[in-house]
Amino acid sequence: MRQNIASLSRRALVCAVAIGALVAARPAGATVSVCIDSSNPARTMDRRVVQAVARQQGTDAAIYTFDGSGKGDDDGFDVKTFSTLAASRCALVLGFPVDAQHGAVPEGVRATAPYARMGFVLVTPRGHEAETLAALPNGTDVAVTYLTAPNLYFVKHPNVQADIYPTDAQTIASVVHHTNRAAMVWRASAVAYLPGGDKARDYCIHALNEPHAAWDVVALYGPQGAAAAASFQKSVEALRRSGQLAALLSPYATSPANPIVLAAADVPAAPAAAAAPAAGGEKPALFTAAQADAGKKAYADNCAQCHGDNLEGMAGPALKGKHFASPKANFHVGDIFTIVSQNMPATQPASLPHDVYVDIMAFLLQQNGMPAGSTALTFDGAKSSTVPLVYTGE
Numbered sequence: 001m002r003q004n005i006a007s008l009s010r011r012a013l014v015c016a017v018a019i020g021a022l023v024a025a026r027p028a029g030a031t032v033s034v035c036i037d038s039s040n041p042a043r044t045m046d047r048r049v050v051q052a053v054a055r056q057q058g059t060d061a062a063i064y065t066f067d068g069s070g071k072g073d074d075d076g077f078d079v080k081t082f083s084t085l086a087a088s089r090c091a092l093v094l095g096f097p098v099d100a101q102h103g104a105v106p107e108g109v110r111a112t113a114p115y116a117r118m119g120f121v122l123v124t125p126r127g128h129e130a131e132t133l134a135a136l137p138n139g140t141d142v143a144v145t146y147l148t149a150p151n152l153y154f155v156k157h158p159n160v161q162a163d164i165y166p167t168d169a170q171t172i173a174s175v176v177h178h179t180n181r182a183a184m185v186w187r188a189s190a191v192a193y194l195p196g197g198d199k200a201r202d203y204c205i206h207a208l209n210e211p212h213a214a215w216d217v218v219a220l221y222g223p224q225g226a227a228a229a230a231s232f233q234k235s236v237e238a239l240r241r242s243g244q245l246a247a248l249l250s251p252y253a254t255s256p257a258n259p260i261v262l263a264a265a266d267v268p269a270a271p272a273a274a275a276a277p278a279a280g281g282e283k284p285a286l287f288t289a290a291q292a293d294a295g296k297k298a299y300a301d302n303c304a305q306c307h308g309d310n311l312e313g314m315a316g317p318a319l320k321g322k323h324f325a326s327p328k329a330n331f332h333v334g335d336i337f338t339i340v341s342q343n344m345p346a347t348q349p350a351s352l353p354h355d356v357y358v359d360i361m362a363f364l365l366q367q368n369g370m371p372a373g374s375t376a377l378t379f380d381g382a383k384s385s386t387v388p389l390v391y392t393g394e
């Protein structure tokens with residue numbers, strides 16, 4: 001089992017092996033010099049981040065793309081050829097995933113603080129949607145990619161069986177071609193391979209609330225890359241504060257809940273912020289106080305009979321507090337709003353006007369410790385929001 005976790009991503013392994021060559025001596029110059037894996041489904045996101053970082057630093061990005069996908073053999077890929085090709089191509093290698101709970105970067109390599117949080121999702125066709133593995137009918141085959149963390153989930157969920165595919169693209173294709181009712185892949189792969197991406201009307205994408213399902217994305221570097229890593233982190237943090245980072249990462253990943261800790265001259269190998277997000281990170285203001293006020297009344301009229309006058313839970317689950325929006329649950333505003341606007345009230349799903357759902361969402365966010373601001377929440381904005389929803393109240 002340990003072995004499985006360790007070899008989660010072929011790309012991760014490849015990076016680990018090739019890193020010595022990639023991060024060879026290259027002084028941090030004016031340009032932002034990075035390597036991006038062209039086989040990474042989140043490469044578009046990494047590219048956007050690098051370009052924004054370069055703009056932020058008033059300079060250019062030098063992006064070197066390499067193919068970490070392998071040539072079909074079990075080894076994945078010819079490390080030697082690659083080393084020769086890529087030696088001293090870049091200061092930072094983007095897109096390396098680190099398990100958010102138990103993460104470690106390969107020995108002898110350093111990592112920046114996470115610039116994104118992504119993870120494994122459950123993909124189901126609309127009409128058969130299930131938000132969790134437990135909700136799938138007995139005997140359901142669930143497509144999963146060879147040697148990825150979701151292979152571990154079948155033990156705990158005897159209602160489902162693994163149908164294993166070599167690549168995320170094939171795993172997704174099995175759902176698209178109706179071979180399987182559900183698939184578990186990286187969020188980035190769902191976005192990349194579903195027809196229509198995250199806007200695919202015919203599919204539902206839900207974050208998996210299972211062990212090893214949440215991952216932090218870091219950039220790797222060698223001893224010579226420390227200065228480049230420090231300025232990369234500084235720029236990413238500036239983008240996070242200005243609210244631009246979330247937009248750059250969407251829909252592949254969300255922005256880290258915590259401030260990105262600046263690298264000291266010599267950063268420890270383990271990313272500092274790899275732990276679960278703690279309460280108190282800065283939260284964006286997504287709604288107005290007037291919306292939350294209106295939502296309070298609409299909630300009392302439409303939701304309180306099942307979820308309790310104080311959102312404490314009755315026939316329906318609690319909608320406030322640690323047990324609802326815990327860091328572990330890995331909820332995003334868009335996930336919850338989708339549930340609220342499509343499935344609630346449970347007796348008459350999707351029966352309320354759009355603006356009433358939005359007001360209720362504003363009230364839920366406020367009750368879970370999110371601040372009100374001057375910009376109103378909209379229906380589409382709420383639906384597509386990848387802002388993490390983590391309770392930070394008392």
Ligand code: HEC
Nearest residue numbers: 302303306315316317319324336339340344345346347360
């Ligand atoms: C008739 C009872 C009922 C009413 C009315 C109702 N709900 Fe629910 N709600 C439930 C039940 C039962 C569940 C759990 C269902 C499930 O998990 O599939 C639930 C689940 C939820 C969830 C998901 C919680 C989680 O932890 O996954 C949210 C969010 C939610 N409801 C919000 C609302 C809102 C907002 C309203 C008012 C617009 C509302 N509900 C009205 C019964 C109700």
